[in-house]
Amino acid sequence: MNQTAEQELRPEAIALRNEYAALDDKLSNRYIELDPQGYFIIYVDRDAKLICADHFSNVINDKGLACDPETGEPLPCSGSLKRLPTATFRGRTAKELCIEIFEKAQPCPISHLDHAAYLGREFVRAEIALLSGQDYVQD
Template identity: 65%
Template sequence: MDLLENLTAIDNKLSHRHIDLDPNGYFIIYLDRDAGLICAKHFTNVIDDRGLAVDPETGKVIPAKGKVERTHTTLFSGRTAKELCVKIFEETQSPPVTMLDHAAYLGREFIRAEIALVTGKEYVQD
């Protein structure tokens, strides 16, 4: 197994670990290739007593996979991962992230999105 395969296997294994959800919400990250932007829609949620994210308006569990019809609270965008992180974590009065592991995850995802934007490869949020 070469180095790239080994690193990919490590990341794939770590992608399946349990993580606690941020009670302040979650992000859907995507690329706007025409505008040359990395975009991150922030959605609020409530964490129930089972540790599941639920819609604060309906009380229904928000599925991890599949399409969910919800309205985002804020749309952040940037030309680079760093620009996007500065907007979310430094320029927002009350940053929408309350957990360090969530912030680290977003940084990793924004870098992956930036690489996909620059290389023209597909970006799928982990």
């Protein structure tokens, strides 16, 4: 948010926004069971005006870690691991992207409801970034 817009917010709104940001950070650090159907890397294609979601397969080992199905090695959370997606989904809006994944893809690449809820939240964040021109970084 730019400084002019920040100045237009009332102190109560700023405090509430900070409280919600702290809650969001706390909830983002909880344990979640990984989806054995795979994971998504979400990004914005500004030139095409699309929200994109690359789906990658994985297996979950006995420690609950996502592993490469070919090597069995745990997948790093960051770095330059290069894998090919099993599918790429695109939509102009969060809703269109959800329809592509949850209603049209057969079989559906999501098996956990918490994963579906997370993706919906991330797609909305990506849509807002696409419309506002802000950067999008997946949570």
